[in-house]
Amino acid sequence: MNCKYQLQWYDNIPIVSWLMLGGKCRKCRKKIGYAEILSEVFTGVAFALSYILWPGFEGLFKLDGFEIAKLVFFLINLVIFVILFVYDAKWKELPVNLMYGTWVIAALFLGVNIWQVIAAGGAVDVISIIGALMILPVFYYLMYRISDESWVGGGDWMLCVPLALMLGNFWLAMFAMFAANLLGCITMLPVALIKKNHKLKIPFGPFLILGFLVIFFLQTGLLRFIGFGIL
Numbered sequence: 001m002n003c004k005y006q007l008q009w010y011d012n013i014p015i016v017s018w019l020m021l022g023g024k025c026r027k028c029r030k031k032i033g034y035a036e037i038l039s040e041v042f043t044g045v046a047f048a049l050s051y052i053l054w055p056g057f058e059g060l061f062k063l064d065g066f067e068i069a070k071l072v073f074f075l076i077n078l079v080i081f082v083i084l085f086v087y088d089a090k091w092k093e094l095p096v097n098l099m100y101g102t103w104v105i106a107a108l109f110l111g112v113n114i115w116q117v118i119a120a121g122g123a124v125d126v127i128s129i130i131g132a133l134m135i136l137p138v139f140y141y142l143m144y145r146i147s148d149e150s151w152v153g154g155g156d157w158m159l160c161v162p163l164a165l166m167l168g169n170f171w172l173a174m175f176a177m178f179a180a181n182l183l184g185c186i187t188m189l190p191v192a193l194i195k196k197n198h199k200l201k202i203p204f205g206p207f208l209i210l211g212f213l214v215i216f217f218l219q220t221g222l223l224r225f226i227g228f229g230i231l
């Protein structure tokens with residue numbers, strides 16, 4: 001952005017290029033910033049964890065088409081989420097079209113999930129799926145509208161749509177919401193106390209994603225624990 005240097009392919013190798021350049025521009029040596037390397041490391045770790053902790057890991061191992069399709073959709077959305085956060089942090093705005101893209105990908109994920117349940121002779125719990133949408137995006141949308149954007153931002157409810165679709169279960173959506181709020185409190189409370197700023201604006205999106213990931217990977221155990229079976 002500083003010297004209009006046209007990035008080459010070898011400037012865009014995740015993690016490697018940033019380290020080789022020492023976090024500085026090849027031409028003008030201006031600092032690139034940490035958002036790039038952090039998002040690249042996060043994406044790499046998230047990809048590895050997604051494979052290791054995948055709820056249908058056995059299916060992946062047997063090259064089950066349903067599980068592979070779900071993993072692909074899941075990873076595509078993960079990448080888009082990272083792009084959204086970096087974009088939001090840098091330019092203070094949300095590329096809404098990209099956000100709608102995550103809705104489509106998540107709907108495809110849910111479609112495969114439903115197809116998989118039907119193919120296995122199971123019953124699809126439509127009420128639970130609608131419940132997930134009510135507890136996450138609809139609830140956050142209402143908070144956003146009622147509070148005139150002072151409790152939650154406009155991007156939060158939009159981000160909740162793909163999360164609810166990919167969880168596809170009321171209880172998992174509840175847990176994800178709880179986990180997101182807990183993570184947000186633990187992280188931001190000390191910051192708020194130190195800064196003595198009671199009107200601190202907290203970027204909630206990353207916590208929603210982290211809460212979602214924790215619950216998504218724990219879903220088999222959680223659902224068994226509640227005694228609802230596996231969707």
Ligand SMILES: [Zn+2]
Binds near residue numbers: 003004026
């Ligand atoms: Zn430069």
